[in-house]
Amino acid sequence: MASIFTPISLDGQAEYLRRFAACPQKASDYSFVNIWGWAEEYGLEWHFGEHLVWIRQTRPESVCWAPVGPWTDVDWSRCPVFSASGGRYIRVPELLAEIWTGAYGGRVDLAETRDHWDxxxxxxxxxxxxxxxxxxxxxxxxxxxxxxxxxxxxxxxxxxxxxxxxxxxxxxxxxxxxxxxxxxxxxxxxxxxxxxxxxxxxxxxxxxxxxxxxxxxxxxxxxxxxxxxxxxxxxxxxxxxxxxxxxxxxxxxxxxxxxxxxxQDLGDPGLRKAKESYNPVGFLRKFEARVR
Known part of the structure; x- marks a missing residue:
């Protein structure tokens, strides 16, 4: 799988934004400015599949982020990159977690990651x-x-x-x-x-x-x-x-x-207090997912 991923680049910005626009729930992590800004820090790489953009973090550990694109139009049983990824994903938006639960049932384990909620x-x-x-x-x-x-x-x-x-x-x-x-x-x-x-x-x-x-x-x-x-x-x-x-x-x-x-507040007590003090009207919840 390693060979199909390439570093995040400005050359892919237009196509990425097209697929991001088709994503039914848009977390801050997956905006192009965010992945571009943090690409070197996290060693972010991507792969453009038929429908989805697959994102992998290589620093300080190798782990996949959620894919970006029209989640509801994907036949998850026929997703080769997903099957080969090792099954662990971080920063998974709530809607995608629900879609995966429906597609994989007991094969998916979800852990809520409050520190990453938007x-x-x-x-x-x-x-x-x-x-x-x-x-x-x-x-x-x-x-x-x-x-x-x-x-x-x-x-x-x-x-x-x-x-x-x-x-x-x-x-x-x-x-x-x-x-x-x-x-x-x-x-x-x-x-x-x-x-x-x-x-x-x-x-x-x-x-x-x-x-x-x-x-x-x-x-x-x-x-x-x-x-x-x-x-x-x-x-x-x-x-x-x-x-x-x-x-x-x-x-x-x-x-x-x-x-x-x-x-997010990333679990920082001071940052959490500051963000809560502005009276949020909601959260975009995220999870870590493991698919067996």
Missing amino acids: YLYDVRELVDLKGNRFHKKKNLLSQFVKKYDHVYHSMTPDCVEAALDMQLEWLSWRDEESQQTLAAENRAITRVLTGWDSLCGVFGGVIEVEGAQAAYTVAERLSDDTLVIHFEKGHTHFKGIYQAINQMFLASDANGYVFVNRE
Whole structure:
């Protein structure tokens, strides 16, 4: 099976996006910007089958991700790559887990992976910040707006260099315990930002305070009604900066979208608390699957 997989490349972006569009449930893991950004870190490879794109991770271990494509149109009993894969899959969206359970019955074992659930939010709620549930967020946003001389604008290619500089500065503030994890994220961010002009569907926003970049966000279209936020960074010296970039980006650049996917918490207690504080309207559940 090894010989049929090749590294993720920009050359396959258009065909991948065509098959991703046919996928009936779209998890953040499988957006092209995500697999491209993390391709080197995880040693991601793909294989384009007749209907599906098969994705394999080679670092730090060899394991398959869920295939991408029109799951409901596939005869799973006649899927040779699936049969030869060793049977272990991670990051399997709930709908595909249900399809496999129906196709394989007792031959499939599922384990819920809460750390990888995607958080889903209502765009309008995060723009308006109405009610007691969002009181603290709105208060911090108001403090930021009143205290700092700021400008928000959409992210364009000429913002990339400043974002890269800000990202390196942001990384230098972190504590040593988290440096390895953050360094990996930094490499993914750098890969996405430097490839900005070549990536379809990527967009974002920037806040400048007194003429200098103070926050940025990088997002991507997932479907007609949903966008995903991949990266969001801000100078914490400015109180309320994260509430500001979140609200201003959605208010200015999320027109037409109903939901925003803010990815996983990866089991980090602080990140989980932060994501829950924005009152998600749902989750996209994921599983690890073993097929015998």
